[in-house]
Amino acid sequence: MRSRKLAFVLALALCLGTAWAIAAKVMSVSVRDGQVRETPSFLGKIVGKATYGQSVDVLEEQGDWSKVTVSGGVAGWMHKTALTTGKLAMSGGSAAPGSVSGKEMALAGKGFSAEVEADYKRSHGGNFAAVDAMEQVSYTPAALLAFLSKGDVKPQGGGR
Known part of the structure; x- marks a missing residue:
């Protein structure tokens, strides 16, 4: 009887562990x-x-x-x-603790934090035209692979 209970508990633990893992x-x-x-x-x-x-x-x-x-x-x-x-969570107005303002979202989308933005404004007069222009540049994966191949650069990860 005791071995049946032990077997049942082990089987149950195995099933729960498998369900959790998948x-x-x-x-x-x-x-x-x-x-x-x-x-x-x-x-x-x-x-x-x-x-x-x-x-x-x-x-x-x-x-x-x-x-x-x-x-x-x-x-x-x-x-x-x-x-x-x-x-x-996104905030539609005044920022609540743990939420993100629209300005912060715009900065993050451009790869900026508040500190980086302030530094950029000081050194470039607040002109984000160059950043906006860079956002518009795009290349096809085929063009990028050709560029890497020409420079004999081996892509990391799944791009091999």
């Missing part, structure tokens, strides 16, 4: 426009987008990349720097 981890997108890619590489084809604060289910992790599913059924890879385990 359960998807939920994370939030921490960037303005999160790119979901076909392969775990910045050169992978973009198959979808996820917006700031949106929840994604993490199915697998490979190095600095997470395989995710986004609402709507889009599945692909996102870089770990675009994800956070915390819940994110």
Whole structure:
């Protein structure tokens, strides 16, 4: 009788452990426009987008990349720097503790913090035209691969 109870407890623990292990981890997108890619590489084809604060289910992790599913059924890879385990909330007016203002979102989207913005304003007179112009530049993954190949640079991660 005792061995049956022990076997039952072990079987139950195994089932619970397995269920926990295969359960998807939920994370939030921490960037303005999160790119979901076909392969775990910045050169992978973009198959979808996820917006700031949106929840994604993490199915697998490979190095600095997470395989995710986004609402709507889009599945692909996102870089770990675009994800956070915390819940994110946006503020529509006065900033509440832990929320993000619209100005902070705009700065973060350009890669700035308040300190970096202040320094940039001091040294460039507050002119963000060059930053705005850089945001408009884009290259196809094929063009980037050709550039890397010409310079004999080996991409890291899934872009090999």
